[in-house]
Amino acid sequence: MDNMYDVSTFLNRMSALDYKEILVQGDLEVRRMEEASFSKKGSVKRRNDGSVDYVRFIKGFLFFLRYCKKPVGISDSEFQKFRKVIEALVVKNQLKPEVLELFE
DSSP, rough: OOOOOOOHHHHHHTTTSHHHHHHHHHHHHHHHHHHHHHTTHHHOOEEEEEEEEHHHHHHHHHHHHHSSOOTOOOHHHHHHHHHHHHHHHHTSSSOOOGGGGGGG
């Protein structure tokens, strides 16, 4: 996948942020990518390169952060990728440690 749509890079950036900032930055990324994927020149290429799947992943990640429930449409392997950010938030006391049980 194009590096622009690399979920690992996105999650690495998010792991350094606080809970509220992750939600803000994640929502901004979704909005930016959806706009680029559907209303700008080159949008078909961006969709073909993986922008829609990238947005689906981020929306799933943000859903998990907000509700602490595994989102529909996110595979087990994708879900496990959330763990790094969730662990960082637990360390910062911004999420309860019990949330990590969902990854087992």
